[in-house]
Amino acid sequence: MVEVKDLAITFSGKTIIGGLTFRLPDGCKATLKGPSGSGKSSVLMALMGFVKPSGGVIRINSSELNDSTIKQVRSITAWVPQEFGFNLEYARELLLLPFNFKLNKNCQPSQEEISGMLYEFGLSPEIIDKPLKNLSGGEKQRISLCSALLQKKPLLLLDEPTSSLDLNTKKIVTKMFTQNNGLTVLSASHDDYWAEHNDQVIDITAYH
Amino acid sequence: MDTYDISWANLFLGYIMLIIPISILYWFQTGIVRQVFISVGRMTLQLFLVGLYLEFIFNLNSMWVNIAWVVIMIFVATFVTIQRSELNRKVFFIPVLMAIFVSIIIIDAFFIGLVIRSEYFFDARFFIPISGMVIGNCMERNIIAMNTYYRSITRESLMYKYYLANGATRTEALQPYIKEALKASFNPILANMAVIGLIALPGVMTGQILGGSSPNIAVRYQIMLLISIFIGTMITIILTILMGNKYMFDDMDNLKSFQKEPKRNKS
Secondary structure (H helix, E strand, O other), rough: OOOEEEEEEOOEEEEEEEEEEEEEEOOOOOEOOOOOOOOHHHHHHHHHHOOOOOOEEEEEOOOOOOOOOOOHHHHHHEEEEOOOOOOOHHHHHHHHHHHOOOHHHHOOOOOHHHHHHHHHHOOOOOHHEEEHHOOOOHHHHHHHHHHHHHHOOEEEEEEEEOOOOOHHHHHHHHHHHHOOOOHHHHHHEOOOOHHOOEEEEEEHHHHO | OOOOOOOHHHHHHHHHHHHHHHHHHHHOOOOOOOHHHHHHHHHHHHHHHHHHHHHHHHOOOOOOHHHHHHHHHHHHHHHHHHHOOOOOOOHHHHHHHHHHHHHHHHHHHHHHHHHHHHOOOOOOHHHHHHHHHHHHHHHHHHHHHHHHHHHHHOHHHHHHHHHHOOOOOOHHHHHHHHHHHHHHHHHHHHHHHOOOOOOOHHHHHHHHOOOOOOHHHHHHHHHHHHHHHHHOOOOOOOHHHHHHHHEEEEOOOOOOOOEOOOOOOOO
């Protein structure tokens, strides 16, 4: 599903990633591992077309990522960023935000689906009516992860998906993603527990 | 109603009356007395020059001269908008210019052609002041809109990317920022409309009443002007945003640098 060959990313003349190569078959769970600032998030950004690589090729579903394929690529992905500094008021808005877009209108989740998904992530269904400012970082993170899964996209890009979670919730979240066979997941993480449960761990520091 | 002239002697009396604020500013050692003299001097000189020029233009009342005057106003408004929004002139010159142009054509056609039904469309008496009022307001509101729009996309770039990466088209992803720009730009106009006449009489209306019009006519002119400004500003802002979007985003929907290029130091 995802093929990255000799990817290079340069910022202000400084190469932060060079020669990165990996391949994720359908259903594969892989994580980019490395310390903060090592370029993990930039690789995810490059896969979504937000960072222009200085070299190499990215292929998603056999199509090379470029200006003409970017819309198609974004239509099959869901991205969960590390930060949630969004200007939103309620948890419901965060959960259902992607369903405001025309592309996702036809996969609008039912109330049962929403409650079921929240329950599986260890959250009570009532949480969606709470103001976001009253939620912890971990709760907001799990709501965003729920939202990504509810979109039923085949490729998920997750940036530090367990960064705000304690060990128990980390186990729940890890299970939700790694045991979902139809899903291809590429994440950026420096969490050992998460990495251990992935099929592939790509050490980004080897490509500096 | 008649127009009462202000004699030169009475005008001079006005300057004498300035002794009151100047004395107070001097007494409190505000340090701005010199600035008062400069500002009053500039005001006097500029207004008399404009008066002379307008008198000449109004007497001439030539279609081409009047059009040229409005075109100059549009160009100046374009430069000021770009400069005060700190936008990249190369990119924004055409969108801002075209947006104001289209807006003025529509508003003048509506106001002069349809509402006033002036026999001579380019009559300096209507064409210049109406265009000027609309251009001035379009410029002020457009500066606020552009500042809000591009700065909020930059400030909330994570959110913008989140929209795109989760299925939004560029138009969908930009919608919240257009909404924010419109709100920032139109809230003051709406607030002003809501209290107009209660707190202070609007300038145009006051001017017309002092000029001898009946308050009834002055009110109708004021209403039409406010409506025209509202419509003209909306057209200008939306067109600037839509035309700017064509140049300001790359093929992967990333915002390019919208700010003016920094001056390079000569080494």
